[in-house]
Amino acid sequence: MPSLTETFSAHFGHAPDGVWSAPGRVNLIGEHTDYNGGLALPIALPQRTRCAASAREDDVLSIHSLQDDSSVEVRIDDVAPGHPAGWTAYVAGVLWALREAGYAVRGLEVVVDGQVPLGAGLSSSAALECSVAAAASDLFGLGLLESAEGRSTLASACQRAENDIAGAPTGGMDQAAAMHCTERHALRLDCRDGSTSQVPFDLSAHDVVLLVTDTRASHALADGQYGARRDSCERAADILGVEFLREIDPAALDEALAQLPDDVLRRRTRHVVTEIARVDEVVDALRRNDLEEVGRLFVASHESLRDDYEVSCTELDLVVDTAVDEGALGARMTGGGFGGSAIALVPVAEVDRVSAAIATAFADAKLTAPVSFSVTAGGPASKD
Incomplete structure (x- = not known):
C-alpha cells in the first residue's frame, strides 16, 4: 500500500x-x-x-x-x-x-x-x-x-x-x-x-498495563441517544437552579435528587455528580500509586454508567465482568457508550490470559470477536 x-x-x-x-x-x-x-x-x-x-x-x-x-x-x-x-x-x-x-x-x-x-x-x-x-x-x-x-x-x-x-x-x-x-x-x-x-500515568513501573478491548459493537454519537442524555442533564440542572450539574455538592446529592420529578432525571444526575467526584479520587490514588483503588473506582464508574446512565451494552458489560473475574484490578467502559471500547487495569503476567478469556466469552455468547490491545499514554497533536 x-x-x-x-x-x-x-x-x-x-x-x-x-x-x-x-x-x-x-x-x-x-x-x-x-x-x-x-x-x-x-x-x-x-x-x-x-x-x-x-x-x-x-x-x-x-x-x-x-x-x-x-x-x-x-x-x-x-x-x-x-x-x-x-x-x-x-x-x-x-x-x-x-x-x-x-x-x-x-x-x-x-x-x-x-x-x-x-x-x-x-x-x-x-x-x-x-x-x-x-x-x-x-x-x-x-x-x-x-x-x-x-x-x-x-x-x-x-x-x-x-x-x-x-x-x-x-x-x-x-x-x-x-x-x-x-x-x-x-x-x-x-x-x-x-x-x-x-x-x-506510567503503569510499567508497577508491572500493570492498560488493556483496551474494542468490542466491535459500533456506536454512533449522532443517533440521538447521546443527545438525549445531554438533554436530561440540562433539564435537571435547570430544575435545580444551576448552570451545570458540576455545581451540585456530592454531600448534598440526596437533597438535590429529591427535587427532581422523575427517576430518570434522578439517576442521570446521580451518575454525573458521583462520576465527577470519582475523577479526583482516581487522581489522588494515582499520585499515591494505589492501583487497587483505581481499579475499584473503575468498577464503580462502570456500574454507574450501566445502571444510572444506561449507556452500556451487553458487549461492554461482558468485557468488564470477564476482566475482573480473571484478575484485572478493575475495568470499565470508556467513551460515550452504546458500544465501543472498555478498559482494564491488568497485571502484566495476566494480560494474555485476560485477553483470551474475553475472546472466549464473546465466542461463547456468539458475539463478533473483540480486539484487545495494551496502550501507553502518548503525546498531543503535532507536526510529524
Missing part, C-alpha cells in the same frame, strides 16, 4: 507541505461529565490519525482518504450543518470553525490516514479534526500549536466542527485530550474553565 506522502503526491501531483498527526484517546474516568462542566481524566493513545496537507490560494478544501479511497471537494464558504456529509464534515468543519473565529484560513489539499479504530469509542473523530487543525495552524501561520492557550483555541474549533457541522452533540474532552495530553501522563481536565494539569 502506498505511503501517505506517496498517495498525496499521486493524487495532487506534488509533494505535501508537511504531515501532521493527532492521537485518539482513552478516558480513564469521567464519562459524560464534560458537557456538565465536570472533570475528566483522558490519556492520548499511541494510535494516531495523520494528514498530509498543502495550502491552497483559493477557498477550496480537497480531501482524500487513504482508508476508503474516496475524495470530496467543498468551498469553505459552502460548509454548513450537514454539508459535507459523513467523515468529511469533521475536516471541513475545522476550517469553517477557524474562519468563524476570525482566523484567515484558506483551502487545503489533504490526504488523511486514520489509525484510530473507527466506532470504538476512542475518539477517531477528534483525532481527525485535530490533525487537520494542527496542519491549518502551521500552514496559515496561526501559531496556535505553540502555546497552551492556542491549543485550547484549536480544541474549541474542533469541538465546534463536531457539534455544528457533523451534528454530534459531544462535549470538549476528546479535542482537549488530543491537543493537551503528554506522554506518560493522564490529563486532569476541568471542563468548566478549561484548565488542565498533568497526572503521572
Whole structure:
C-alpha cells in the first residue's frame, strides 16, 4: 500500500507541505461529565490519525482518504450543518470553525490516514479534526500549536466542527485530550474553565498495563441517544437552579435528587455528580500509586454508567465482568457508550490470559470477536 506522502503526491501531483498527526484517546474516568462542566481524566493513545496537507490560494478544501479511497471537494464558504456529509464534515468543519473565529484560513489539499479504530469509542473523530487543525495552524501561520492557550483555541474549533457541522452533540474532552495530553501522563481536565494539569500515568513501573478491548459493537454519537442524555442533564440542572450539574455538592446529592420529578432525571444526575467526584479520587490514588483503588473506582464508574446512565451494552458489560473475574484490578467502559471500547487495569503476567478469556466469552455468547490491545499514554497533536 502506498505511503501517505506517496498517495498525496499521486493524487495532487506534488509533494505535501508537511504531515501532521493527532492521537485518539482513552478516558480513564469521567464519562459524560464534560458537557456538565465536570472533570475528566483522558490519556492520548499511541494510535494516531495523520494528514498530509498543502495550502491552497483559493477557498477550496480537497480531501482524500487513504482508508476508503474516496475524495470530496467543498468551498469553505459552502460548509454548513450537514454539508459535507459523513467523515468529511469533521475536516471541513475545522476550517469553517477557524474562519468563524476570525482566523484567515484558506483551502487545503489533504490526504488523511486514520489509525484510530473507527466506532470504538476512542475518539477517531477528534483525532481527525485535530490533525487537520494542527496542519491549518502551521500552514496559515496561526501559531496556535505553540502555546497552551492556542491549543485550547484549536480544541474549541474542533469541538465546534463536531457539534455544528457533523451534528454530534459531544462535549470538549476528546479535542482537549488530543491537543493537551503528554506522554506518560493522564490529563486532569476541568471542563468548566478549561484548565488542565498533568497526572503521572506510567503503569510499567508497577508491572500493570492498560488493556483496551474494542468490542466491535459500533456506536454512533449522532443517533440521538447521546443527545438525549445531554438533554436530561440540562433539564435537571435547570430544575435545580444551576448552570451545570458540576455545581451540585456530592454531600448534598440526596437533597438535590429529591427535587427532581422523575427517576430518570434522578439517576442521570446521580451518575454525573458521583462520576465527577470519582475523577479526583482516581487522581489522588494515582499520585499515591494505589492501583487497587483505581481499579475499584473503575468498577464503580462502570456500574454507574450501566445502571444510572444506561449507556452500556451487553458487549461492554461482558468485557468488564470477564476482566475482573480473571484478575484485572478493575475495568470499565470508556467513551460515550452504546458500544465501543472498555478498559482494564491488568497485571502484566495476566494480560494474555485476560485477553483470551474475553475472546472466549464473546465466542461463547456468539458475539463478533473483540480486539484487545495494551496502550501507553502518548503525546498531543503535532507536526510529524
